[in-house]
């Protein structure tokens with residue numbers, strides 16, 4: 457029996473889920489900027505995805521939403537007085553900052569941290585480095601609270617190491633597990649960690665921002681105590697970033713020995729695969745599944761988010777399951793590719809479509825919504841049990857969301873101080889259910 461499994465910790469979508477148009481280079485965020493959002497529906501969709509995985513027999517966790525609005529940002533920007541004064545003044549004088557303070561973007565837990573399982577680390581602990589998310593203002597607010605959340609859940613320092621985020625400078629720009637893939641023979645076996653970066657330090661690139669630097673990736677690999685022969689640093693294709701792949705996980709996903717990626721994901725595909733094979737060095741035999749641009753044009757991969765899928769080993773199935781957004785089914789070239797994929801005798805045997813449209817409209821698919829944490833049985837027993845879900849707990853969270861989240865949120869609603877109270881109460885109810893009241 458395997459002594460480790462992959463736990464997916466999904467970010468619970470927060471009560472202020474909105475379309476702020478805040479992320480340069482994220483085409484969906486720009487396209488839907490200013491639209492009315494549906495926070496209740498968004499959170500229910502996310503919870504239904506979690507339920508699908510629980511029903512499939514997988515271990516599923518949840519991370520609570522962060523407090524919104526983030527008053528620290530507004531106070532740092534010089535607004536003062538009561539909460540209501542601060543919100544009123546920010547709405548009049550700095551609406552863009554108010555939107556940033558209200559962003560529910562911590563829902564995309566793939567950006568919460570980079571995680572190295574204990575099988576890969578020198579001290580045998582499970583390591584986390586919260587991402588500084590320094591490229592986008594609204595996301596740079598997340599890491600102090602994300603760190604507190606991770607410490608609450610992974611408190612046992614004998615087993616877990618939660619590092620500080622990297623320095624908040626462009627040279628150390630880090631977006632977490634969205635630019636990191638772990639490959640191995642089995643979850644509990646020592647593996648290879650692939651770090652994908654978009655630029656070197658000091659490099660000025662035209663166009664959309666490259667949000668991950670090589671230095672940041674290397675710093676994390678060092679801090680986690682990875683054996684360097686088994687860490688690979690690969691450059692994301694500039695073409696992918698220019699097409700809207702603001703994170704590598706929208707053009708690539710990997711699990712166990714399988715790497716599923718678009719032809720234009722890496723700057724140098726042959727060199728990346730060679731380095732991975734060398735790093736695997738007898739640990740496993742890499743199974744690359746590369747999708748050619750002639751089969752799925754990069755633009756279709758981007759709009760459908762084919763690669764922002766979860767690639768899962770499901771109990772009872774001998775091949776991997778791709779949990780893909782419904783947009784892949786609705787995009788003809790991608791749907792046809794998926795049909796061929798499962799009919800081939802490759803490592804991916806089934807595609808399961810999930811509806812996370814509310815999140816997708818901000819550029820976040822199924823894979824963005826989860827942080828993968830490979831955990832041994834002992835680590836699972838040592839973490840905070842309140843965040844590990846069964847269907848009953850999912851029902852409870854959904855009931856709370858239905859009671860406390862708005863159905864519709866329009867940009868103007870952020871100016872109403874009563875909405876801040878509503879968000880606080882909704883979050884407190886969730887923390888209560890997860891037995892994480894100390895984070896309130």
Ligand code: SUG
Nearest residue numbers: 476477478479482485566634703824
């Ligand atoms: O960082 N969108 C997120 C989407 C993150 C997706 N995560 C991964 N690929 N792992 C981002 O661009 C948009 C928020 C707004 O515009 O309101 C946003 O932050």
